[in-house]
Amino acid sequence: MAESALACPLFSSTILTGTSGTAPAPLPIASSVVIKIIALSCAVTVTAILAAIGSALWLRRRAALAETLEEWELDSPHRFPYKELHMATKGFKDSELLGAGGFGQVYRGDVVAVKRISSNGKQGMREFVAEVVSLGRMRHRNGATS
Numbered sequence: 001m002a003e004s005a006l007a008c009p010l011f012s013s014t015i016l017t018g019t020s021g022t023a024p025a026p027l028p029i030a031s032s033v034v035i036k037i038i039a040l041s042c043a044v045t046v047t048a049i050l051a052a053i054g055s056a057l058w059l060r061r062r063a064a065l066a067e068t069l070e071e072w073e074l075d076s077p078h079r080f081p082y083k084e085l086h087m088a089t090k091g092f093k094d095s096e097l098l099g100a101g102g103f104g105q106v107y108r109g110d111v112v113a114v115k116r117i118s119s120n121g122k123q124g125m126r127e128f129v130a131e132v133v134s135l136g137r138m139r140h141r142n143g144a145t146s
Helices: 029-067 082-088 122-138
Strands: 002-006 014-017 097-101 105-110 113-116
Touching: 082 113, 113 122
Parallel strands: none
Antiparallel strands: 002 014, 097 105, 105 113
């Protein structure tokens, strides 16, 4: 019986048919190509995992640094970020100070006056909230609400 060898392209083994005592040499397989494909797949997988972890950490940090709204602020007029108020009042400089009240100072801003409350406890905060709510409901040509 004639001997024929069928080489499987993915493996280095040879399939023999027949009963001869001599086996042909295995056909060379591009094992370096297989290794490169596996290495590339692993690199892409590791990169994707690291990108996902990095994105999750970045989002968590961003959420932690975000300004949180107090419960009373949800129904109140527009709230400006501290950074924006700091810029509008030129860093709360004394030269921009318009006056001072029982629980805070009032500074000249670019568009509106800015009241910066002092930390005198809960009573000062309640008074400030009441003032913000009443100013928010007021309709006056010089009153700024949004």
